[in-house]
Amino acid sequence: MLATIGVDSTAELFAQVPEPLRLGRPLDLPAGMSEAEVYERLAALAARNADAEEQVCFVGAGMYDHYVPAIVDAITQRSEFLTPYTPYQPEISQGGLQVMFEFQTAMSELTGLPVSNAGLYEGPSSVPSAGYLAMAATKRRRFVVSRGLHPHSREALATYAVGFDADVVEVGLSDGETDAEALAAAVDGETAAVFLQSPNFLGAVERVEALGAAAKQHGALLVLATDPMTLGVLKPPGEQGADIALGEGQPLGNRLDFGGPSFGFFCATEEQIRRMPGRIAGETDDVDGRRGFVLALQTREQHIRREKATHNICTAQALNALGAMVHLAWLGREGYRELGELLVRRTAYARERLAAVEGVELLHTTPVAREFAVRLAAPVDAVLERCAERGIAAGYPLARDYPEYEDGLLVAITERRTRAQIDALAEALGDAIRAERDDFSVISTEKSSQGVA
């Protein structure tokens, strides 16, 4: 090979790198390992994590421990889906392109909006992507955001808004749902978009249509973040006046993976089709009149439009969207609805069961679908620790993001959480709270007796 090139060594090929910039030493990294050794190293690291096989997982907060059917792994691990690049050569990418088309159809059906893209990175970063679209659509630079939106979504929006030169105004919650009066007061003629989430971060099913009236009145877009596992039961965003529906796709066919990779879905009204971010597959014909699929509307995208693109996104999450499509096909029309109903009923049971525990009360009374918030009459972290010792991850401590709910715990239900597990959670919470109170009273007693002495 060197002779064909006409050099004596590969070093000559690197001569274009100026000498002072050549590393000239080995990287300070370990030597390579055999496959078996690498496996052992990574298995040892994995063993130091308490995963949902080791602990019963009631943690949600945007990602959920659903059962991913075996068929999803079998299909997404096929070389033909796992190893191709983005389908820039449609003649040899019909499989991937058709999957995108089927996925877009499914997401349109779920959200009740006619246009879906083929997926974005994940949930929270899809929110500023909607903001960017809304700015282009309205020529305005102000976002009104419910405090019920996932804290990571609100933070991502604030991060991007610096680049957009946009203002973000937050509207608070009242008994778990967005404060309608405050929202109406916050929206004005400069507002590009109103962002709601339903079910919101506290699990509450929002009255989106009523809340969205303020957006409609002022010509702002209504952006609704939602949980795709609830749409077999809840009114679709498109029927509630949403211009854009988006969210975290992980519950559909994607494992927890400590937070990723998953995908974000992004659907909109027909009016926004040429402002959409990301890839979109479209149906067409080949020269012989055969049905085929291509990347449509590519003139929106960065590789064609460069600085005038509707978004900078390139590589996204095609394989994760395939996982979602296979999961949805496996559930099917009836299974998808049944799963939604199962979640609502088990959640209702869990909410009632926990509220009956001494030291636990509901944080809000607004209807919920698959997740709910409670208040604990003992320090949340200490209670969580006691539950963890019994093999239960009892929920997400709301104090991480909401200082006003220092005593709050968010509990999520999936079809994997059985009635027996819910009962065990109730018992563990009750015991933990009681134990914490006993400890506290012991400490208080000691303190007061010391004080007396």
Next chain:
Amino acid sequence: MQAERAQTIYEKSQPGRRAAVLPDAEVPEPPLAQLIPAELLRDEPPRLPEVAEPEIVRHYNRLSRRNFDLDSGFYPLGSCTMKHNPRLNERVAALPGHARLHPAQDPKRAQGALELMWLLQESLSEICGLPHVSLQPSAGSHGELAGLLLTRAFHADRGEERTKVLAPDTSHGTNPASVTMAGYEVVKVATNERGGVEMDDLRAKIDADPDQVACLMLTNPNTLGLFDENIAEIAALIHAAGGTLYYDGANLNAVMGQSRPGDMGFDIVHVNLHKSFSQPHGGGGPGAGPIAVSERIEPFLPRPQVVRHERPAGDGPRFDLDLDRPKSIGRLRGFQGNFGVFVRSYAYILSLGADGLAEASETAVLNANYLKARLAEGRAGERLPVAFERHCMHEFVLSGKPMKKQLGLATLDLAKRLLDFGFHPPTVYFPLLVEEALMIEPTETETKESLDAFAEAIEQILAEAEDDPEIAKEAPYTTPVRRLDEVKATRRPVVRWLPG
């Protein structure tokens, strides 16, 4: 590949068929309207397909056979680094301790995951020659946006507001698109006759308004596959003007263990784990785009950041997520990033080790130069000259201009004819600077035999075109579909299936 007529899964649907069997409710089953107000409930379930499991499997297996993929053949797609995806990486990513770990798990019960992230940060830091790493960005373009927001925060912290970002005319499309999203204006910099940054033009663009220069975004080696020999001087010019220097890591595969962006003077680097570090591309993701930064950029990194605390002897270190970063630009996304990608890439780094990574880059450069030399012979040398005649790094760009003039064959025709020969075509019509461009990146995981076979296929196509150029112009013939009407798909977009 399958050539039967396409039918979507929706068209295979029959009422009443299904695959899923769900658990029993086990709890009371009141009407839903007793739990959620009826006006917030859906009237009709969405029209998802109704298909049994055997037909779902057949459907997606059929679709898979309508895809070309890296495991089937050579994929010399420039700037995409389509290297082999080791299956070990899939196995370790699927371990329940990784795959079923909730992202909100208490850090003290996710020590293995945080340590893995910390080790990957350390590895990327060493490879890039920069002291700090954030793994959070989800892909290269996300890393670019992060880098530009970091630049903005860095300047704001010094009481400055700058408006312009410089980028060569050969840059990836994501660069200017990211610049706009970050609220900057793009200023294009010309390319010189050696394929590098035109220094006079760079000086002129800086001198026009040095106080407004926020950043220069570069790829080095650049999208022509050439190392810019003036990089030290370029860095000095940008730093003197007060700007940051951003490294688009799409081409990092050329320099791992050979030369480091940090040593070249870059402040911010993004790394495409789905290119250089073997994460499978998945037909368009997932990827991950970690960023490595210099000391002066570190305070502004996204939060949370994985940190390591030393403990008294015998206890071993403790890992945590640091959210208390007052100068941080904030989150770019949810949770900690694409962890599953981190697992695969860390497994890859462990497998190759220090020497293996350096050898990978060396072989990538050798393979590219060998294929370039092979394509300089015979008909290809005449019809498809290399755009810049010098040794390349990991990729090179040919121009199809003579081929078009002499044979009437556009680069697109050559690309489409390659499909009939069982090859994925190179990147075409990029960079924009080169007329009828073909950008070829063979990677280190191809054998000499596959490089030779590719060169021979090009030779055959050119020979065939001398006799009858119409063959290539009508190609492909053997694919599941032939050339598709892309104009129709954009003029009257049909982006979802609708019943009858």
